[in-house]
Amino acid sequence: MKAFRRFAREERAARLVDLPIPEPAESEVLLKVSHCGICGSDLHAWLNHKGYESVLPEVTFGHELSGTVEKVGGKANEWKVGDQAVMIALQTPHDRDDRYCRDNLPQLSSRRRVQGLHLDGGMAEYVCVDVEFLIPVPDGLPLRLAALTEPLSVAEHCIGNRADIEDGSNVVVSGPGIIGLLCAISARSRGANVLLSGTERDEPTRLRAARKIGFETLIVGPGKVNLDEQVLHYFPQGADALVEASGAVPALSESWKSVRPDGIVTAVALYSRAIDIDLTQFLRKQIDLRTSYASSKDDYLRAFDLLLSQKVDSGVLTEEYSLKDTEQGFIDSEQLKVTKVLLDCSLGE
Ligand SMILES: [Zn+2]
Numbered sequence: 001m002k003a004f005r006r007f008a009r010e011e012r013a014a015r016l017v018d019l020p021i022p023e024p025a026e027s028e029v030l031l032k033v034s035h036c037g038i039c040g041s042d043l044h045a046w047l048n049h050k051g052y053e054s055v056l057p058e059v060t061f062g063h064e065l066s067g068t069v070e071k072v073g074g075k076a077n078e079w080k081v082g083d084q085a086v087m088i089a090l091q092t093p094h095d096r097d098d099r100y101c102r103d104n105l106p107q108l109s110s111r112r113r114v115q116g117l118h119l120d121g122g123m124a125e126y127v128c129v130d131v132e133f134l135i136p137v138p139d140g141l142p143l144r145l146a147a148l149t150e151p152l153s154v155a156e157h158c159i160g161n162r163a164d165i166e167d168g169s170n171v172v173v174s175g176p177g178i179i180g181l182l183c184a185i186s187a188r189s190r191g192a193n194v195l196l197s198g199t200e201r202d203e204p205t206r207l208r209a210a211r212k213i214g215f216e217t218l219i220v221g222p223g224k225v226n227l228d229e230q231v232l233h234y235f236p237q238g239a240d241a242l243v244e245a246s247g248a249v250p251a252l253s254e255s256w257k258s259v260r261p262d263g264i265v266t267a268v269a270l271y272s273r274a275i276d277i278d279l280t281q282f283l284r285k286q287i288d289l290r291t292s293y294a295s296s297k298d299d300y301l302r303a304f305d306l307l308l309s310q311k312v313d314s315g316v317l318t319e320e321y322s323l324k325d326t327e328q329g330f331i332d333s334e335q336l337k338v339t340k341v342l343l344d345c346s347l348g349e
Contacts, residue, residue, distance in 0.1 A: 002347060003124035004326040009057040011048045016326060019060075021126050023071075028128045029079050030071035031087075033345035035147035036122040037064035037318075038326075038333050040177065040270075045117055046330050050272070055117045062343075063089035063114055065122030066137060066146035076131045084137040086149045087122065090114055090294045091133045107294035123326055125345055135297065138304050145307050145314050147342055148182075152303035152312065153295035154268070155182035159190065160302060162292040163241050163266040167191030170235040172258055174227070175246025176206040176217070178340040179268060181317060183243050184215055189311050195234055197227055198246070201336060209339050212316045220251075228257035238263065245269050253277050261285040268292045318342045 001021050006014040024030045042062070045055045069083040079085075091113055092098070092106035100109040115121050115129065137146045158179075159165050169192040173184045176198040184194045196210045197218040207217045218230045231239055238260030244252045247269035253276060255265045265287055282289055295303075306312060319338040321329040329341040 001125035002323055003060045003120075004062070004323065005058065005060045006045070006056070007058055009048060009055075012046060013048070014046055014061065014327070014330075016324065019124070022120070022128045024073040024076070024128045025130075026073045026075040027132070028073045028130050029069045029076050029085075029134065031065070031067035031085060031122075031127050031129055032070045033062075033065050033067040033122045033124060033127055034143035035066050036062040036343045036345055037147050037151060038329050038341040038343065039064055039151065040179070041114075041117070043330060043333055047334070051270070052117075056119075059117065060120040060122075060124050060127075061116055062121035062123030062127070063087070063116030064147055064150040065127065065345075066143040066149070067122070067127070067345075068143070070126065079131060079134070084143060084146070085129075085134045086137060086146050086300065087115060087127075087129050088133040088135065088297060088300065089116065089150050091130070093132060104296055104298065107296055122345070123323065123343060125323070125347060135300055138308060141304060141308055144320075144342065145312070148307065148312060148314060148318070148340075149300055149303045150295075151178055151340075152182050152186070152306060153299035154179055155186045156299040156302045156306070157295040158243060158266055158268040158292035159183055159186040160299070162290055163187075163243055164264055165190055165192050165241055169193070169240045170237075171195070172197060172227075172231055172239045172242045174242060174244050174251045174255070175248070175269060176202050176210050177245060178317065180243070180245035181206070181210060181339065182312070183245055183268065184210070185213070185312055186306065187243070188215075189306055189309070193235075195231065195239075197230075205336055206339050209316050213313050226257070227254070231258040235260075240264070241266065243268060247271055249273065249275050256281045256285060256287050259285070259287050261287070264288045264290060266290045266292050314342075320344055323347060
C-alpha cells in the first residue's frame with residue numbers, strides 16, 4: 001500500500017512509500033482509509049518545529065481520518081467488515097484509576113498519545129486502529145465529511161465546554177485557520193453572533209472562505225485599525241467571548257481590549273513562544289483567561305450532529321487531494337493556498 005511517511009527527524013523529511021498492508025492485532029481492526037485531513041500539527045511535525053520532539057522519526061502521518069473496516073482482529077468482534085468509522089486521534093487507554101479518564105477528559109492524561117505522530121496514522125491506504133479509539137459513523141454522513149469530525153470535535157470542546165457561549169452571545173474568533181472557522185461555525189450553531197478576524201495573509205483564501213459561509217470578517221495587522229476598535233463597531237459593549245485560534249502572540253496578549261468586563265478569553269491555539277501578558281489589564285476587567293485542549297469522545301459525537309445538520313460547508317472549507325499528492329498538500333497548506341486539505345486515500349484497484 002501507499003503511505004505518506006516521515007523517514008527522519010528533519011525538516012520536510014517525509015515521502016510517499018510502499019509498505020505492506022498491516023495486520024490488525026487482536027484488539028484492532030484494519031481500516032481502508034477513505035479520507036484523511038492534513039492538520040496544523042501535521043505541518044509542525046513535517047517541518048520538525050520546536051515542541052514536536054516527541055513525534056517518531058519514522059512514522060506514517062495522519063490523525064483525522066475516516067474509513068471502512070476491512071479486517072477484524074480476534075477480540076474486536078463488535079465490529080464487522082464494511083462498518084464505517086472515524087478514529088479518535090488523541091488516545092488514552094481507559095484506566096479507572098486515572099482521574100482524567102473518570103473526569104471524561106482523557107486527552108489531559110499524561111498517558112495520551114496521538115496516532116499519526118506517536119504511532120502509524122492514516123495518510124495511507126490502510127491503517128490499524130484499536131477498537132477503543134474507533135467511533136461508528138452515523139447513517140447519512142458521507143465518509144469525506146466524516147474526516148472533519150476530529151478538527152470539529154476540537155472546536156466543539158472549545159465552544160461547547162470551555163468558552164461559555166450561548167444563544168445571543170457576541171463572539172470574536174481570532175484566526176481563520178480551520179480550527180477558527182470550525183469554532184465560528186460551532187458558536188453560530190449555538191445562536192451566537194460571530195466576527196472572524198485574520199491578517200492580510202489570510203485574506204485571499206481563509207477570510208474569503210469565511211465570508212462565503214456567511215461570516216463578517218475583520219482584517220488586523222500593520223496599518224489596520226486595531227481589532228478592539230473594529231469590534232466595538234459591532235459590539236458596543238465589547239465581546240462576551242473571544243476565542244483565540246491564531247496562535248499569534250499579540251492576538252492573545254491584546255485580547256482583553258476587545259472583551260467586555262466579566263467576559264471570557266479562550267485560547268485554543270498553540271503558541272510558538274512564551275507570551276508576555278499584562279495580567280492586570282485582564283484583572284481590572286475581571287476577564288477569565290482560559291485554554292482548551294483537544295477533545296474527547298463526547299465532542300466527536302456532537303461534531304457528528306453538527307456535520308449531519310449540514311452547517312459545515314465542506315465544499316468551501318476543504319480542498320481534495322489524492323494521497324499521491326500528499327506532499328503538495330503539505331506545501332499548499334504551509335503557503336496558506338488552501339484552508340483545509342482532505343486527502344482521498346482510496347487509490348483504487
Ligand atoms: Zn488535527
